[in-house]
Amino acid sequence: MKKLDSSFKLIKEKLHKAGFKLTPQRELTVEVLLEKEKDHLSAEEIYLLVKAKNTGIGLATVYRTLEILTELQIINKLTFQDGIARYDLNMGSDKHQHHHLLCLKCGSIEEVKQDMLFEIEKEIERDYHFLVKDHRLTFHGICRNCAEQDKEEEGDVNG
Amino acid sequence: MKKLDSSFKLIKEKLHKAGFKLTPQRELTVEVLLEKEKDHLSAEEIYLLVKAKNTGIGLATVYRTLEILTELQIINKLTFQDGIARYDLNMGSDKHQHHHLLCLKCGSIEEVKQDMLFEIEKEIERDYHFLVKDHRLTFHGICRNCAEQDKEEEGDVNG
């Protein structure tokens, strides 16, 4: 809980400094985001999780909170191919976005922490005269789990 | 027009082979996509352009046509951060997606033809046991035009 606590404090400070009030709804939303850091939740999912914490909250409030948090760069708003916005804590590196692995079978989203794009960004800046501020990189493919399952199924068919 | 003609023929063949009828609406939609190859049009924009060709067409038909073309991998459906689907001809390389440069000022979308990600994909497959099929890479930043405009404006202020 140590790490969560300090992140929590940091985020609350950021909100406060930017002149926003610390309402229970906002605190709970941040809490959920911290608890499910790896899950790339949609607004709806966050809404349900906050509600499950025995507190009433409106979906609109969740959207409004997420908008604020995005503005303050506390979270990133991501849109994968289904067009639904998903949110992603932006702790630590205020710099560039990490990458994502989107499984075409089960829809899971895994994170790739390394950046890997420094060289390519330099190329882009040089060759296209485009000043890179950030990037979004998603690989589409088959995750480890699904690949293993596929193998098992093949086995079933043949055996 | 030579290149467009042959692309057009190729696409019509693909449709035909897959058992789809060649209706005027579909032909015109493909025509628009070929003419505006660089523009990353939305469904609505395609709809308006087809209608402008003096033919009536329904928005639903455009969507349905785009769905078919996406299925047949003739076009790619792309979703940038605004959540609106945009479409992109997939001529030549049925392989991996090229990259995009999205300008944060003017919203323009430029293409990067080179792939640049072979090495990184290999790393991903090795380190994450994730079988990469495709990727989406978008750089967010300031395009050449906007950067130049910014400089001019600075000049105005100071002079």
Add this chain to the structure above:
DNA sequence: GTAACTGCAAATGGTTTGCAAACCT
């Protein structure tokens, strides 16, 4: 001739907005 296709209008689903009541500070 007939299954596929079209166009309209209505439905859907994620997101936004208006407004009166409730709440931080």
Add this chain to the structure above:
DNA sequence: AGGTTTGCAAACCATTTGCAGTTAC
């Protein structure tokens, strides 16, 4: 106390769907 925030319901907007009439093959 006063501006901010909330929650509901209605509005919005891109996209999808149902269905009766039309068309490509």
